[in-house]
Ligand SMILES: Nc1ncnc2c1ncn2[C@@H]1O[C@H](COP(=O)(O)OP(=O)(O)O)[C@@H](O)[C@H]1O
């Protein structure tokens with residue numbers, strides 16, 4: 001049984017068909033790309049998988065369990081984490097606190113513990129802080145741990161957002177245009193960073209990206225959508241030479257830049 005299995009996923013916004021009959025299977029350790037022109041339905045697919053929207057039709061199975069109808073936090077607990085197209089950090093909070101809050105989805109102590117602030121609660125709190133700090137250290141962000149998130153450079157904020165997603169201990173990580181707004185140096189860093197995450201955490205990564213350099217260099221397989229429909233699926237080499245893909249991207253600079 002594949003770890004992730006998406007079957008016939010379809011979504012309408014009123015009369016607009018944003019996603020139609022989308023299918024995908026992923027295993028632990030996979031690195032899959034999702035590309036397509038603006039408005040093709042990519043972010044909507046992530047929103048359907050993470051429970052932000054309920055699909056009009058179709059199934060999202062994680063280890064055989066159907067996630068459709070679950071609330072986003074229930075899906076997080078089952079092992080799917082994401083980042084957003086525009087960074088969503090708690091700007092005024094420290095980098096460390098941004099990570100700690102995410103770990104709340106994994107907190108083991110019960111309601112009574114938290115009311116009485118018993119020993120278990122404080123042990124748990126200490127452990128959350130330590131693990132959050134370790135996570136930051138892995139990414140060279142420990143020196144910024146007590147800085148307000150908004151004071152970090154853009155590329156670092158992206159890393160904090162990814163670290164925060166990892167704090168929920170996902171088996172599948174969804175990245176929505178992580179390279180958006182980055183300069184070429186930051187993009188190279190990001191590519192290295194994503195590959196490091198896959199190695200160190202042994203999880204599956206599914207990435208939407210407009211920067212073809214990122215997609216073509218790090219993904220093993222790429223799915224291409226246009227107007228909500230899958231138009232191609234294959235290796236970077238197959239996608240690069242696919243006439244339907246080239247046609248869909250006519251007029252877009254992104255593809256030429258690869
Ligand atoms: N919440 C929404 N309500 C109505 N239409 C939406 C909503 N979100 C996205 N859309 C529409 O669905 C289509 C796909 O959008 P989106 O998934 O954001 O595309 P992409 O991420 O590929 O650029 C677009 O036509 C967009 O305008």
Ligand SMILES: [Mg+2]
Nearest residue numbers: 042043044085
């Ligand atoms: Mg999008």
